[in-house]
Amino acid sequence: MSKVAIIGRPNVGKSTLFNRLVGRKLALVDDQPGVTRDRREGEARFMDLTFTVVDTAGLEEGDPQTLVGRMRAQTETALLDCDAILFVIDARAGITAADRHFAAAVRRVGKPIIVVANKAEGMAGRDGAYEAFGLGLGDPIAFSAEHGEGLGELYDALLEALPPAARLDPDEDDEAAPLVLGEEEDGSELDPEKPLRIAVLGRPNAGKSTLLNRILGEDRLLTGPEPGITRDSIGLETEWRGRKLKLFDTAGLRRRSRVVEKVEKLAVADALRAVRFAEVVVLLLDATIPFEKQDLTLADLVEREGRALVIGLNKWDLVDNKSDKARELRAEADRLLPQLRGARVIPVSGLTGAHVDKLLEAVVATHEIWNTRISTGRLNRWLAPVIDSTPPPAVSGRRIKIRYITQPKARPPFFLLFGNSVETIPESYKRYLVNGLRETFGLFGVPIRLSMRSGGENPYAPKKRRNS
Structure with missing residues (x-):
């Protein structure tokens, strides 16, 4: 073009x-x-x-x-x-x-x-x-x-x-062309021909642009020792192992109290928009000072927006005792981010290119999990023994009866639980069910949405015979 x-x-x-x-x-x-x-x-x-x-x-x-x-x-x-x-x-x-x-x-x-x-x-x-x-x-x-x-x-x-x-060929353009292109589609349906949208998020100077230049194979983005170089969320298309990718570089995000200049506020808003349009977010941490409070805030943002998460530990070339450090940080991620437990944590170096392929492998695998759909039959075969062994606690002396569960949509996985008075199920029991779904069906590194709805008959329950 x-x-x-x-x-x-x-x-x-x-x-x-x-x-x-x-x-x-x-x-x-x-x-x-x-x-x-x-x-x-x-x-x-x-x-x-x-x-x-x-x-x-x-x-x-x-x-x-x-x-x-x-x-x-x-x-x-x-x-x-x-x-x-x-x-x-x-x-x-x-x-x-x-x-x-x-x-x-x-x-x-x-x-x-x-x-x-x-x-x-x-x-x-x-x-x-x-x-x-x-x-x-x-x-x-x-x-x-x-x-x-x-x-x-x-x-x-x-x-x-x-x-x-x-110039467009009028024979190939049946409809009148607009003056300019409109808003890009959300891409809510999985389409292998569409590029996988990946936003790279992190604090200032985490090395986001350096990593993206390494993936692109050219110095496409401005880099340097100065923090806050990137302002616009730049979208760049590339291919990796035959898979189309659209990569979004974003401005480094600091604590809100420190963001005072108008331009930085605009850059932050642009970065948040990139997260909403992404499918997978790579949260890039500085491996020498990982899991700062702002890192955890950004991970929580990703979960709230319903995006899949992969954690990249950048500047891995500066870390000593790499094997021990990697195990320690993976355990730390599960402890600090229970809402995204099992998220892949990949050591990487944008400067040397070490483990960049592993990072992209993790992105593609997590994207597949984010698109996972589980049949209603499988879900209910899991649910029955779970509630038999640990039934939901009674609320105000009233017994809660769970009938069945289904998954109406993915991206992220969303589940509906039907039964009597299920809206009164306490948060602790909801977490128990979510953790069970995550462990049983391998839904690691993605948010899980669980909603309650009263009523409904279990289509998988044995049918009662009528008396003739």
Whole structure:
């Protein structure tokens, strides 16, 4: 698919334009410059054009070893990999020395360039758009990403700049194409053709981006010693052993009391959204300081959202006595996370690549458990001896009679218990049943939902004969 890179200095509205083209608020937007750091890709369907649009960090000069320098390297990679460039300026600010400097750099790439004079609404904006002729990059488009003004002119420019393959074949498109793509489907049904959605969650500096770069086999995400580099939840597709994966990098999550800046609050909200759209969450811990209070809070969040969980112990290359430490931490996980008992705990090193395949094997296996469906017959053959050996306690002198159990849905496994006064069953007995389900049917590392419903006849009970 053709690629269009959005380039420009910080705070000219690149991410707002990106969101406009993909039809969703994927990229974080704020008045503060430099919000975008990693390059983010999204699929755009613009009239009869379809292409991948790439949001990039602002073009800034900096030493290659600094954060700014590494951000610029990501942007330069996007320039080399695209078919056309949207060079965005702030029409209200007019042409700056930085715009002229970067226009010269973009010209040297040798790709089709479309100058987008953003924020061109109003008289001041139109005057700034006229100034953009001085860049020598062709006719600028007076545009407003926030209000959607200038979309027709942008379409015409993209139609001319992109290869013919970017245009949809009308014979293959029976329905009228929307302006842009809509919200992505939830994917509630298991489909082997759909990528398995995996969110990587953890505290700042746990090594999430480094691990994902190792899985992808390239330096796709910005990394470094500075905590809090990642802000956007970037979704990246790859394949592993023939299985399609969609990996979501997320911002490091600190205690809520420490999150005070608006941009970090936006990043946290974006990370939580990634968890809700994921199927499996890899909770990445720093193996040198594992199971901090925030780690347990994040694991609890995963359980509440009903996602499958795999725990990754990153920076394993820094750990001594590895075998003893691994056994100790697996036991610690079961003790501290009883609601997700049996969750797979995988030592891994994003830096060296050690055990990355084991981590992905655990993800795929846990995903299968998350999709498990158990027949009503098997469930009731398990239930009968369980309640015979340990019946539910009477409540206010009233005996509780459990009739049968069934599983109406998976993702995560959800069970319904029928009987008389079952809504009064105490929490301790519910935990007893959940633990029995987990142990008997191997439902490790996934949340289990158990709901009670009064009434109902057991379809598996022996039928009574009628007297003739």
